[in-house]
Structures are given as C-alpha cells and as structure tokens.
Amino acid sequence: MHASRRAFASLLSVLLLALVGLSCSKPPAGGRALRLATTTSLKDAGLLDELLPAFEAKTGYRVEARALGSGKALRALRDGEADVAITHAPALEEAAVAAGEVGRRSPFMHNEFVLVGPLDQVGVVAGAGDIVEAMRRIVSSGRSFVSRGDDSGTNQHEMALWKAAGIATNGAFLVRANAGMGETLERASDEGAFTLSDRATFRAKQGDLKLVIVYQGDPALRNTYAVIEPKAGAAANAEGARAFAEFLRSEEGRARIGAFGVKATGEPLFTPGAR
Template sequence: MEYRRREVLGASAAGIATAVAGCIGSGEDDGEGSIAGEELALATTTSTEATGLLTEINEAFRERYGVRVAANAEGTGASIRSARDGNADVILVHARSREDEFMQEGYGVNRRDLMFNDFVVVGPSDDPAGISDVEGAAAAFDAIASDEATFVSRGDESGTHTKELVIWNEAGVEPGGEWYQSLGSGMGETLTNANESGAYTLADRGTYLSRDDLDLEILVEGPIEDGPELLANPYGIMAVNPEIHPNVNYQLAMSYIGFFTSPEGQKIIEEFTANGEQLFYPEALSEDPDFQQYVPEGWQPDSSDD
C-alpha cells in the first residue's frame, strides 16, 4: 500500500528552523508551531512492526505531541522507494549501504543511528546441514548450499534480504534450485514458512525472540552473543529532503526523529522486551553518535566573508 501524496505544505524557512532547533509545541499547545492533530507518514521495516516496538514508540509519541503516526511497514527496499517518491516524511530502515546511497543522492537529511540488534541463522533442531559445527555465517551458508538443505529467503529487498545476499556473496555461492525458496514476504511470514517446512533462514534477532510459536533454534549467533560482525544489524532513521519533495512534512519528521533519539525514546527501546528478552539496543546516545547530514555534491563553503 502506497501513501497518498500529501498536498504541498510549503514548509517555510522559519518552520524548518523551528524543527531543527527542537522548538516544537506539545500536544497541549494549539498555538503557532504546534504539531498536534497532524499525521506523520513513516516508511519502515517489518521487524519494527512485527516485534511490537513500533506500536509502543508511536503511542508514546502520540501521547506526547498529539500526532498520529501512519506507519507503512514493508521492508527497507520498499520503504526507500516510497521515500524517493515523496510518499513518506521519515524512514526507519536497516541496510546501511542503501541508506548511504539514499543520503548521497540527496533524498534524505539528518540521518541518525537509532538502535541495533543482530541477525541470526535459525533452523530445525536436528540441523541437517550441520551449520552449528562450522565457523561463521558464510561457512554456514556454504554448508546449507552444499547439502542442498531447504533455505527460505525473504526475497523482498528488505534489510534482512540485503544482508542475506551479502552472506551468500561472502560464501562464494549463488543460491538457486529447489532447495532455495524465495518468498517475497516479511520476516514474520518467512519465519512461519521456515518453521512449517523445517528450513533454515536468516532472521533479525528481535523478530525471532518475539515469537513463542517456533520450533526453530538459533544455530549461528550474531555479535550480541559474540558471533561475527558480519551479522550486525544497525537501524537508522532519517527525514525526507523537503527541497526535493516540498510535500513532505519536514517539521513533523524532525519532531519524530528528535523524540526517537531523545533519552525518553531511547529508554523505550532499551526497556522493550518480548518473552523476557531485550529485542533492540539504543544507540543514538552513544559516546560517539553517528550523525550524517546531506551535503550537495561539489558544494564548497562561501569564501566571500573570509
């Protein structure tokens, strides 16, 4: 489902300056500058929705500012396409190479590291390909391919699918054949399919831990449990550039980013659990936060005042 294109809002320089400075009225303030009663268009990954984190953070944002978040959770690739088309105000995704490309092409502004978890390789407890006995994710994928054990792929250009393709490349394997099933589905559906067919799959730890109906086991750990950095899973959040799409609500997007990366928002991330397990780890308030700003290609500082 695509967002409807918003009417041109004509975000003024004053409005943008207000958002950047963080001088946004609360939901109780109906005066000038208030964002109460507005609606934010968020494009995001299925993992943030499937775990329930998105519901919790969006409800807290609504209570604080009186703003409804219209979230479209469809995976990183689709989310970035929506944002490129101007059909989202802000995106929350987890494929750094695609995020960097989005920023470098000028579609995004004010990217922040938000949180992280990691990826894990899960499969049936009898582990027919013996991947729990090998070293690293690439070796595990190679063992699955060599054994032609069933592997279920999201196949949807999501952040998880992007990471999966990186691992196959590291393994020197081009997956295909009857043993490799590409679904074109979200993480929840992929885990259900793998569970029902006794297959292996790559999953983000958060979505896996949020499920209590799976017989699948973690057979290859990510870096949270001292596994390889190849399985790291960082999430980034960024506003859509209003210079390219004047219809987007940049002021509202910056309010959301500010809330999500604030001590209050980061505490919600840290304390969010499912089945007694922490699913995500806040990163915006780290000692060295990664803030990325859009700079037009070829831009040089004005030297007229020197």
C-alpha cells in the same frame, strides 16, 4: 436585557479561556499526520506498539505507519509517499543520501541477525567458524533456505552473505517467500528450512515456530536501524520527521528501546545508540 448580555459575555469568556487552555496543554503537531514507512521487523517484533503511542502522546502527531521492506520504505520516502522512514539497509541508505534522494540519516539502535533452523538440524552448522561457513554448510547439506526475497534490509544482508560465501542464489536450495519477516519465519518453520532473521522478530515469534537459533554472534551479523528524514524541499512533513527522529534518540526513546522485550523474553531485543 443588560443582565442577559453580561451573562452571555461571561459565558463566552469562560469558553474562550477553556479553549486557550486546551490549545496550550496539547503539544503542537503541525496540523497533519506523520506518514511512517518502516521495516516490517519493527512491526512484527512489536516495537512500534511501544514507541508510536509514546511519541504521539508527547508531540500530538498522529502516525500512519506502513510496514514495508527497507528498499520499499526508502522509495516511499523518496517518492513523497512517506514523511519519514525507519530502515536497516546501511548501504542503500547511504547511497540514497549521497544521491540527494532523501535527507538526514540517523542510526539510532541495533540488534543482530540470527540464523535459524529446525532443532534436529542444528548439527548442520555446529562448529562453523563464521556465518559464511555456516551458510556454505546449509547448501552442502541439501536443506532448503527460505529467503525473504522482498528487497528488505534482511534480504539484502542475506544476499551479501551468499556473495561472501561464493554461492549463487539461483539454486534450487533457495526458496523466495516474497514476504515480511514474520511470514518468512512461519514458512521456514512449516517447511523445516533455514532462514535469516533479526533477533527481535524471531524471539517475539519463537513460541509459535518449530525453529531454533543455530548460529549467532558473528560481527558480520550486526543489524543497524536508522531513521531517515525527507530531502530538503520535499512535499513532506519535515517538521514531524525531525520530531520523530529526535524522539527516537531522546532519553525517553532510548529508554523505551532498551527496555523492550525484557519482560516478555528476559532480554532486551534492541540496543539503543548513543545520543
């Protein structure tokens, strides 16, 4: 009887030690999922598939990602439907921070927007002095321009360019897709139209499109991404949001961002920011 008790006690000790070992080997994760609202371009380009598994393995968090336009992603964070957001609409982000709707804003990488269109229409914008002139030439040519029309960061940047060009956006030339970047590119390709895209999504999808880059390189086309944390006191996983923001700006996160796309396209599709 005593031998049986001693054997049971020994077995129990082994099990407890094993459980302690497992708990020590797995990074703490706050006991809950991390809800991420992100711009669609990161999903369409494939960067999320590179970053999220690495973050989950490092921290133990389980990320539930929803791909939305930047405006919708910020509203999801503000309304408590997300714990953290990645967006690329600086003016909107700064306004949300100033209004106390969200917490810390941390830019962590950038690429550029590119103007794309049919190969046989390259001449429409050839020789344009800047992106504003290129946009004016598209309208003068009578060709269609497919706009995302979804309140995304890309859509807002496009609207700012039309305003700078002095062109009203209620004309027949503008076709609103009300879709993410991938779908908008596909529609422009099918309809032989122009559109504005982030470089990463276009390069990732280029093989399936009848489109080429017709204008690029203007400083006005810089595309900055930021990670946005929830406001203080929000019913959100603030600890997880901070861990995610720190990962994106860490040495590992920056290395993964900088290397993304090189193997598939021969060039990095994003540039990590300085720490």
